[in-house]
Amino acid sequence: MRETPYKVGDIVCVKRFYDDMIIRGQYTGLILGIDRFEWTNFSHPSNRSVTEIFSVLNLETNEVMKAEAFAISYPDRGKTE
Numbered sequence: 001m002r003e004t005p006y007k008v009g010d011i012v013c014v015k016r017f018y019d020d021m022i023i024r025g026q027y028t029g030l031i032l033g034i035d036r037f038e039w040t041n042f043s044h045p046s047n048r049s050v051t052e053i054f055s056v057l058n059l060e061t062n063e064v065m066k067a068e069a070f071a072i073s074y075p076d077r078g079k080t081e
Contacts, residue, residue: 004052004069006031014056015071028075029056032064 006012010031016024033055041047054067 004034006034006054006069006072008033011059011075012056012072013075014058014065014067015073017071027058027060027065029058029065029067031055032057 008031012029012031013026014029015026018024031054035053035055037051037053039049041049052069054069054072056065056067056072057063058065
């Protein structure tokens with residue numbers, strides 16, 4: 001089972017997606033919490049799955065939003081434009 005590198009208190013970049021998984025935009029946020037869901041496939045009891053849902057404070061709008069790990073990354077710290 002893979003553990004996420006993200007922790008509560010991390011500043012992250014979160015991508016937002018349309019229903020068909022095309023990127024809609026992104027925002028910078030602060031991870032406030034992590035909810036971990038674990039379940040077993042009843043057809044194959046040894047096959048267990050885990051999903052982590054992150055509560056992220058959008059630093060642009062001050063809204064708390066939800067995100068999965070695949071949508072989260074660390075901001076580019078060395079990038080200059």
